[in-house]
Structures are given as C-alpha cells and as structure tokens.
Amino acid sequence: MKKWIFGIVVVSILSMLFVGCTTVGAVKLPVDLNDDEKQIENIAPDKIEDIDDNKIKDEEKTNQDEINVEIETDEKNNNDKINDTANQSESENKADQDKKTDIVDSKIHYSGDGSKKLVALTFDDGPESKYTSQIMDILDQYDIKATFFVIGQNAEKYPEVLKSIHEKGHEIGNHSWSHKYLPKLSKQEVEKEILMTEELITDILGEHSAVLRPPYGALKKQGIEFVNSLGYNVVNWSVDTRDWAGTSGEQMMKYVQQQLKPGGIVLMHNGGNPKSVKNTVDTLPQMIEWIRExxxxxxTVSEILDL
Structure with missing residues (x-):
C-alpha cells in the first residue's frame, strides 16, 4: 500500500517538473516567421513611418516634376506663339510704316513758310469746256491769279482753254498725262506721264512749267528725286476743300475756315465730276471774300513758295 502511494507521488512530481520546464523553455523558442514578417519585425515602427513618408514625398516630387515640365512646355509654347505674333505684328507695322514713308517726304511742298498772310488757290484735273471759263471769270472779277494743274490728255482735247488760262496770267502746273497713281508705275512710265504733258504744254504755250502735282498727291521718295531731276518742284496742298467728293458749299467753307493758315495752298478742282466742280464754282466767290476778310x-504757287 505504501509502495503504491509512493509511486503516485513520484509520478505527480515528475509530471509537474516536465510541465514547468516546457513552459519556461517556450519563451526562448525561435520564432518561425516568413520573410516579409521578419522585415517588418526587424524595423522599428518610427522607421516604417519614415519610409512611407519618403515614398510619398518621392512620388509627390515625381508628379510635381511632371507637372512643372508640362507647365514649362505650355509656357514655352505660349511664349513662342506670343513672340511669333509680336514679330509678325512688328514686321507688318514696319511694312506699313515703310509704305507711308515711301509716299511722304519733306521735299514735297505743302505750303509757304507762313511768314506772310499769303494764300494760293489751285485747281486740278482740267482743262474742260464749261466750268474752267466760269472759274476764270470769277478770278478776274476779284483780280486774283491762281495755279491750274492740268492733265495732259485734257489739255490736248482743249488746247484753247489752256491758252486762255495762260493768257489771263494764271500759272500752269503739270498734273501728269492721264491721272494714274504714280507710285504703282515704273520709272519709265512715270517719266512718260510727266514728259508727254510737259511736251504738250511747251508746244502750246512755248514755255516750261516748273511745278508738278502728282495725282492724289502720291509719289514715292525716289520718285520725288526723279521728278526734281526733270526740273519740277512737287507741290501738294495744306487746305483740302474735298470738292472732289461732291462736298456741299457750306462744308467746303468749313474746311477752309478750319485749315487755312498763312502760306496756305488750297486744293480745288476744275475737272472731274461735273456736280463737284459746279459746287466749287458756286462757292468760290464766298470763299474768296471770306479769305480776304x-x-x-x-x-500763285510759285510766288507763295518763292520758286
């Protein structure tokens, strides 16, 4: 009986010792983790946050760099377009400016020096058969000498009217042969337009005309020098009555009153549109009286320019 009890006690003690050793040893057993888990376990939590932050920052930087490239590319394209437009506008403006400087030059006479209260009345595009004689009658009435810029083919058609203008003491000017726009013509064509009229005037009147008014007042810079070489002074105007446009007599008077200054050269017409010329004839006495007042x-033009 005692041996049986002793056996149970021994077995119980051995069992307790075995369980205790197993529990204590379990703390030191190796951890069986997969590779990913080992990587995570071997890195401190704060380091994990650093990696995530750095990864995010790198991604953000990459995205921002791509955005910046796109913006820079867009800006460059836009700037290129703006520069191209600006260069084009500059070229167009330069072309427009070159065109203007071809037509206008200081060698063209627009008026006298303004030192005296002198005025020159000029009449373009004649002679013709009806209104030129009426204009001359009015000028005779006021004892005024004017300048008539004649078109060659009209002078050829009405040589007696041309002679009458000259005989009454008025000045004759060259206004080309056929009233073409001279800047569009070649040098040879310009020469022909001028010299044909010159030859006709010289044949009829026996003397050279020293003043020329280009049709529309237009002449290239080199054209002015060429005309000068032919013995002509180029004369335009400082007062435009716009009678050529069919302007009313009342409006013509306003233009004269607004534009006239000492040394003024007044543009009118005795040829062209008959209605326009009639307005000139009807308004001329009133204009003369106001100017005299x-x-x-x-x-004449030669007198006001002291040629």
Whole structure:
C-alpha cells in the first residue's frame, strides 16, 4: 500500500517538473516567421513611418516634376506663339510704316513758310469746256491769279482753254498725262506721264512749267528725286476743300475756315465730276471774300513758295 502511494507521488512530481520546464523553455523558442514578417519585425515602427513618408514625398516630387515640365512646355509654347505674333505684328507695322514713308517726304511742298498772310488757290484735273471759263471769270472779277494743274490728255482735247488760262496770267502746273497713281508705275512710265504733258504744254504755250502735282498727291521718295531731276518742284496742298467728293458749299467753307493758315495752298478742282466742280464754282466767290476778310493776299504757287 505504501509502495503504491509512493509511486503516485513520484509520478505527480515528475509530471509537474516536465510541465514547468516546457513552459519556461517556450519563451526562448525561435520564432518561425516568413520573410516579409521578419522585415517588418526587424524595423522599428518610427522607421516604417519614415519610409512611407519618403515614398510619398518621392512620388509627390515625381508628379510635381511632371507637372512643372508640362507647365514649362505650355509656357514655352505660349511664349513662342506670343513672340511669333509680336514679330509678325512688328514686321507688318514696319511694312506699313515703310509704305507711308515711301509716299511722304519733306521735299514735297505743302505750303509757304507762313511768314506772310499769303494764300494760293489751285485747281486740278482740267482743262474742260464749261466750268474752267466760269472759274476764270470769277478770278478776274476779284483780280486774283491762281495755279491750274492740268492733265495732259485734257489739255490736248482743249488746247484753247489752256491758252486762255495762260493768257489771263494764271500759272500752269503739270498734273501728269492721264491721272494714274504714280507710285504703282515704273520709272519709265512715270517719266512718260510727266514728259508727254510737259511736251504738250511747251508746244502750246512755248514755255516750261516748273511745278508738278502728282495725282492724289502720291509719289514715292525716289520718285520725288526723279521728278526734281526733270526740273519740277512737287507741290501738294495744306487746305483740302474735298470738292472732289461732291462736298456741299457750306462744308467746303468749313474746311477752309478750319485749315487755312498763312502760306496756305488750297486744293480745288476744275475737272472731274461735273456736280463737284459746279459746287466749287458756286462757292468760290464766298470763299474768296471770306479769305480776304481775314487779311490774306492771293498769289500763285510759285510766288507763295518763292520758286
């Protein structure tokens, strides 16, 4: 009986010792983890956050770099377009400016020096058969000498009217042969337009005309020098009555009143549109009287320019 009890006690003690050793040893057993888990376990939590932050920052930087490239590319394209447009506008403006400087030059006479109250009345595009004689009658009435810029083919058609203008003491000017726009013509064509009219005037009147008015007042810079070489002074105007446009007599007077200054050269017409010329004839006496009331003396173009 005692041996049986002793056996149970021994077995119980051995069992307790075995369980205790197993529990204590379990703390030191190796951990069986997969590779990913080992990587995570071997890195401190704060380091994990650093990696995530760095990864995010790298991705953000990459994205921002791509955005910046796109923006820079767009800006460059836009700037290129703007520069191209600006260069094109500059070229167009330069071309427009070159065109203007071809037509206008200081060698063209627009008026006298303004030192005296002188005014010159000029009449373009004649002679013709009806209104030129009426204009001359009005000028005779006021004892005024004017300048008539004649078209060669009209002078050829009405040589007696041309002679009458000259005989009454008015100045004759060259206004080309057929009233073409001279800047569009070649040098040879310009020469022909001028010299044909010159030859006709010389044949009829026996003398050279020293003044020329280009049709529309237009002449290239080199054209002015060429005309000068032919013995002509180029004369335009400082007062435009716009009678050529069919302007009313009342409006013509307003233009004269607004634009006239000492040394003024007044543009009118005795040829072209008959209605326009009639307005000129009807308004001329009123115009002359108003100009005289302002203290002006009437002279020819050569006199006002002291040629």
């Amino acid at each position: 302002q203290g002006y003396e009437f002279v």
